[in-house]
């Protein structure tokens with residue numbers, strides 16, 4: 166389970182309090198600690214539970230609400246206050262902030278704005294913390310898996326990396342299949358999903374976190390999947406702004422998002438690359454793949470900050486080739502971040518059985534290498550990922 170922010174709200178109006186409650190309940194990282202319908206009682210309520218954030222709605226009685234904010238600020242200075250109001254005029258905002266509110270949001274609340282405000286409050290609270298506790302992280306790691314040619318191993322890496330990341334008890338991992346026309350992550354996990362990216366796109370205007378989370382199918386490995394549309398023609402329904410919203414919202418619920426991209430550099434692929442924290446560019450030791458890696462790095466470096474996010478993964482190392490690793494690195498002009506051995510049998514069989522390697526062949530060399538990759542991208546040892554990593558093959562095939 167990820168860290169949870171405990172929130173208490175006060176709003177005398179049943180209707181707006183319920184709307185606020187529903188938005189908050191949709192966010193997995195939030196625990197609704199207390200709800201109060203009277204400004205007069207709120208201080209007493211939260212004095213006992215001391216939540217991480219107090220949300221004060223101004224609209225039932227602005228004077229009382231502003232007095233309450235001032236009182237809370239002086240008596241419980243450690244509890245940051247988020248003021249909310251349908252009146253977003255400068256005067257109201259100014260008064261709320263002057264009385265001690267740290268953040269202000271206008272109603273109806275936009276989920277993304279709420280998440281950002283809560284994240285800011287969390288960070289400021291952590292840095293205020295005299296005990297020097299590390300700030301609590303709400304962000305997740307978004308990993309885009311990008312291929313340098315067809316069949317280079319993106320889906321195998323995305324699925325197995327996602328399933329491996331999902332093994333850690335502290336993780337909540339999801340895979341989005343962005344190979345919109347021909348993706349096969351659903352086959353690799355043998356999942357018949359009720360919803361796909363097309364359903365999410367069609368409902369984008371009423372999308373909230375609860376709806377979105379219900380749209381993902383959970384595999385027995387713990388990995389959640391949002392598959393590509395069933396009908397090929399529905400691929401066109403998914404626009405860049407849809408994907409931007411979906412990834413933005415999923416970040417609030419999942420610690421790790423793995424994106425299996427198409428090979429067409431489509432607008433949705435570009436959006437995914439922009440939103441990713443890490444781009445795993447998958448290559449093999451052949452001319453087509455290496456030449457494309459060079460071209461792709463050149464294209465990506467046009468956009469600021471993009472090339473820096475790219476790490477090269479060399480897949481199927483050990484298969485027949487006359488191109489050396491050294492030559493590949495010279496050609497690409499960048500070190501190889503990770504090497505995954507060539508091991509066709511478990512790869513083909515696990516795909517045909519619809520199982521990730523850690524369930525089908527947990528001891529195989531590729532899974533050992535993927536486990537090491539999962540640790541490397543997290544920057545720390547995973548708790549429950551296969552621990553036998555790299556004893557034999559890591560030395561030969563993997564390196565950081």
Ligand SMILES: Nc1ncnc2c1ncn2[C@@H]1O[C@H](COP(=O)(O)OP(=O)(O)OP(=O)(O)O)[C@@H](O)[C@H]1O
Pocket residue numbers: 312314315316317318319320321322344428480481482505506507508509510512513516531
């Ligand atoms: N490390 C590996 N060792 C052996 N075979 C592998 C390895 N990685 C992938 N393969 C095989 O390569 C083939 C293509 O893999 P995969 O579908 O993962 O690639 P892809 O880049 O997603 O392809 P596409 O362009 O169709 O999306 C599959 O048959 C898979 O079993």
Ligand SMILES: [Mg+2]
Pocket residue numbers: 319320321344348349
């Ligand atoms: Mg694929």
